[in-house]
Amino acid sequence: MKTVTRTILYPATALLLGSAFSSCDRNDSEVVTPEKTESQHVRLLVADQTSTAVHLLDPKKKAQESFQASFGGATLYPTGSGRFAAFVSGANNSVEFFDSGIEAHGDHAHTKGTPKWALTKSAAVKPAHFTVQGSSIAIFGDGDGKLHITNESQLHLATTTTAVPVGSAHHGAVITFANNTYAVSDKATTGATPWRVKIVNAQGNEVGSPSGIAVTNIHGNATDGSVAVFGTPQGILKVQSSGQQELIPYPASFGSNWLSSLSYGASAKTFLGMNATAGLHMVNPVAKTFTSLGGITQYTRAVYDAAGQDILVLQADGKLSIFDGATGAKKIDKSLTGLLPDVATVVPFLTATKTHVYITNATQGKVHMLDKATLAEKHTFSVGGAPSRIVMIGADLSGEGDH
Known part of the structure; x- marks a missing residue:
């Protein structure tokens, strides 16, 4: 038999208790902020430092799946849509693609099957540079001097990329x-110099007149789709899609240092240049200026978040800082020394969505999920092994479309 217990409050008692609850629990000026949860279509793809283990994390559900790549220690890149990620292994002449099974459509996303490996693989020799624009994908093979081209629409249809000598x-x-x-x-x-940048079409033919600008080395590149910047010892080489080129000299304070790594933040619409000695600088190829980011000269990792809006900087002392990618203003910083081992010895990789930061911990086999606004830890994924590279794929959206 089910027993039901009822408590009867007589008027006087009820009045007293009601007053007590009102005075203790109610605060009309208090605004309760609901805890932020991750978007339902966000996925984190994590590659192991040495083994072929791959982990797909679903932070909304706090769930994970395991897969196997062809080779360990790959570098990961998201495609333009975010649906796929490329696994680039230069040492093994291999590029393969992983499908998140999620496709973004403006303000919502669709589930497209299950997470799996795509059909397409590239046989580029020593692939090292990966570039996307919309659904277009290109890989440069250091060992063969060719572009290896494909499109997201072909990744489940074509077995290989198209090789174009350049x-x-x-x-x-x-x-x-x-x-x-x-x-x-x-x-x-032959020889070490000169270097230049040329513009070619999809058939590998040079278009426009050759540039007369020659430099002694080129490393690092980024683009907004119409303007590209390349790092050189002589300055930032600005290349426009129209074919115009210009060398932007570094500030005198750089000395012999040069920005050999460059990134573009799509939402912030800014370029970030990096050098282990010169530090972090926002590069404006229109104004031809270099602006130090937070005065930081020593860092272990600096990346835009997945949307290209904020810049995440992990310093050698374990401090994580987040900057507005458009203005360079600092939003927050916090020491992670209590969470991570010595970050200068085993450097973590990190990415971020609109609401959370994700950082790998290879020493302890973990991936930490932090609140982006406070940098407080919200969850830890125990994946085992030595988790290294991490990218966000899927879509930072929660709506599910009906078409």
């Missing part, structure tokens, strides 16, 4: 313009 084999750089041309480094066949 010059001699070298440790190069490439970006894709929105007009379907490519700006690619071109190195002299």
